[in-house]
Amino acid sequence: MSKISSINDFVIKFGNVNGSGSASANQMFAKGVFRSGIPVSPKNIFPSNIQGLPTWFEVRVNEKGYLGRREGIDIAVAMNPQSYGQDVTELKQGGYLIYDSSWKRDFGRDDINILEIPLTKLCVQEFTNPKQRLLFKNLGYVGLLASILEMDKDIYISLIEEQFKGKEKLIEPNIKALEIGYKYAEENFKDLCDIKVKKSDKTEGLILTSGNDAAGLGCVYGGATVCAWYPITPSTSLAESFEKYSEKFRVEIGTDKNKYAFIQAEDELAAMGMTIGANWNGARAFTATSGPGVSLMSEFIGLAYFAEVPAVLFNVQRGGPSTGMPTRTQQSDIISSAYASHGDTKHIMLIPSDPKECFDFAVEAFDLAERYQTPVIVLLDLDLGMNDWSSKEFDWNDLNEYDRGKVLSKKDLDGIEEFGRYLDIDGDGVPYRTYPGTHPQKGAYFTRGTSHDEYARYTEDGVKNAEILTRLTKKFQTASSTVPPPIFNQEENTSSIGVIYFGSTDCSMQEALDNLQNQSIDVDAMRIRSFPFNLEVWEFIEEHDLLFIVEQNRDGQMRTLLMAEGGIIPDKLVSILCFDGQPITASFITNKINAHISGAPSVAAS
């Protein structure tokens, strides 16, 4: 029997029943590996369901820090008979299958190693509470894994103690459950598994957190005071993160009152209306949603664009409408976010690639929204938003001051003859605004979605309206020089071939670039981080003859946006597209690039 053998480099997949408490145990397994000093990338692959359907949890462990999804499973922890078939099929030759042998099964494969543990029977023997009997199976297999991977068991004991801090009664039975699996494995599976976790130091300077959690924290640091939102997967945990950190850091000493307002709106339209109302009145406000929510918010987004009201919107992208695929990941709202709404509209977009950048861009989004008095859309995706990532630590400079943009105070108003809300005084396309209630005689104006002149007066004069539209374009051009510039993989371009990518594909791209280099294929790479596109983006495209654009959508939306905004010849831009709801892998990217360069481009995109 062949056995996969590796140290600190493997993929483990858990097959569970959703609603059985498995996710937190699986999360704990991943965190234990992270605490052993090895970067991990846990991914929860879950159904649109509360209880009873198959759910999976995949963890890639990689000492080199490759965090993208990798095909092929080395260890399968199959705890759901419903999905045994799929779970066993995905397992690589020489891989390890762990299953609950309380009910024995023949899996029909003799090229894998099967580790049988009668978890249900063991838990029934040890626990009397029916709920505990079910729940503790999860920690049982975590204990088993700690043993066969030769991990430090104490790491898990301290994780249990931390998790149940304040509920001390639960610590002892949880540790007992861990020990059940650990002891069983020590007695039965000694030297059976050749995959090992060896302590390392590769997580120094890293944290394990999700993009949504990071972005919610970024909103607290960025000075947001109003969050109006409507529950929608996969963005809900972003709003909840803001609430969690606000409860911790935003309560007034003495009065116990909140320095924030957290409002669950009746729908996404209202969420956006509240966000706009609060920003109009000088508070930093945001909403978090996903594609369908953006569709509903679109009328308001246009109003904010045209009336020049700041607004921050997080769009955590998912796999399309209704339920089902929406619990899977995609980058398929590029066009609908860039041009959201009716009439001539375009919006600043920020596209982070890891939790650290989610935090930073959340902070920056408020500065940009107020500086340019316009909606800013931060584009995450389900994979980045909801899964934990081994990310760089957050950092903050205490000298940072919020950029509140061009806002006139009472004193400022005293010093000017006549206030014109939409006058381009500085020639950068950005006008001055006032908050309601600033000055008894000056600075009041009427905010309208309908056409207005420079003094915010209603007008149906088409020429006036065209002037305002032209100034809005100027404002957008001004913004292109201050939005986050692209990140280049190389100091100087050395190839005629370039790769463009963005967002959460970054991790798989880094691995793909290393693979290509090992194959002596030279490509330059650029990660786009914002829209409008900066000058550097156009220069990179100009300097290459052929460019691959890596995206997680069907239609090559970023490619379309580049062609539309820059007049790029379509032939020059070759799409590499993954849209099956799974995060893209390095081998997928490498294979596509190889195939194209060798002159045999595959017909189907994905």
Add this chain to the structure above:
Amino acid sequence: MTYIVKPKNHHPLLEKNELGLTRRDYEGAVSTLCAGCGHDSISSAIVEACFQLSIESYKVAKLSGIGCSSKAPAYFLNQSHGFNSVHGRMPSVATGAAMANHELLYLGVSGDGDSASIGIGQFIHCARRQLNMTYIVENNGTYGLTKGQFSATNDLESKSKYGDDNLFPSIDLPSMAIQLGASFVARSFSGDRDQLVPLLKAAISHKGFSFLDIISPCVTFNNHNTSTKSYDYIREHNDSLSKPDFVPLGKEITTNYNEGSSIEVPLHDGSLLSLEKLSEDYDPKDKITAIKNIQESQRDNKVLTGLLYVDPEAKDLKEILNVSDTPLNTMGTEDLCPGSEKLTEINLSLK
């Protein structure tokens, strides 16, 4: 250009309020609504109410949706910031604005299309959340700007100007508002200034969600013989519950109602709403009686007006959410940012 600025010349002997301002100081641009439109009478009543209350215009935010009614905020309170938002969505914009700064007075003007159809969800939830604002529906039973379609507040037996029957029953916004938890609910008629001005003053002074349904005939599309929202119909069928008088904080009560026939409602800010009872079983603090009164008058083809319901003690949204007394829009980095030390702790907790 349909924006017409009024000339600034004032007569030197115009009456002045406590702030030394005249009624002219509370006006807006020249109205572009049809001559005789009920909405203009409401704008004029708002000017009067704000003048009498000596309100500082710049501490008022005027918000509206889309429609004839929603154009109205341009025609009063020149020195206030205004926000003409999108159709049916004024309540959400007002909610966000009020969360940013609870110290301003929020005056929302909407119509029956805006609030009873496209924006009914936002109206419902705004009332339910008890946002501290005055919410006015200028109710004419028709879509004016799109030329005379029925609105959802139009009565079942009513006919359009062109003779079409209205096939669906009307939505009664005050009944809904009471059921949803609005703490001040009144109905009035744009042509009854004596009732409207005191009700507006009380609504503005009330803390919580003040809802005013004001029947406001549309002279162009809904003022014919077979309309139930015409001037003549409302004058004939107006069934007033009470004759209101409003006494601002610290003022002497000078109303001359007959003894025993009046009800006094002290409002949160210390002012007093005094009502002469015109109906025997009238108690404005009782929800059930209020809804019963409305339904009985509907059955009798009457339009019940006056203060329908008030709960002067209700909590508003700011209190429910326990939001700081310092307006959120005045807070800076030092108030809002937890700083680098806390971030280091957070980093440690994520290892």
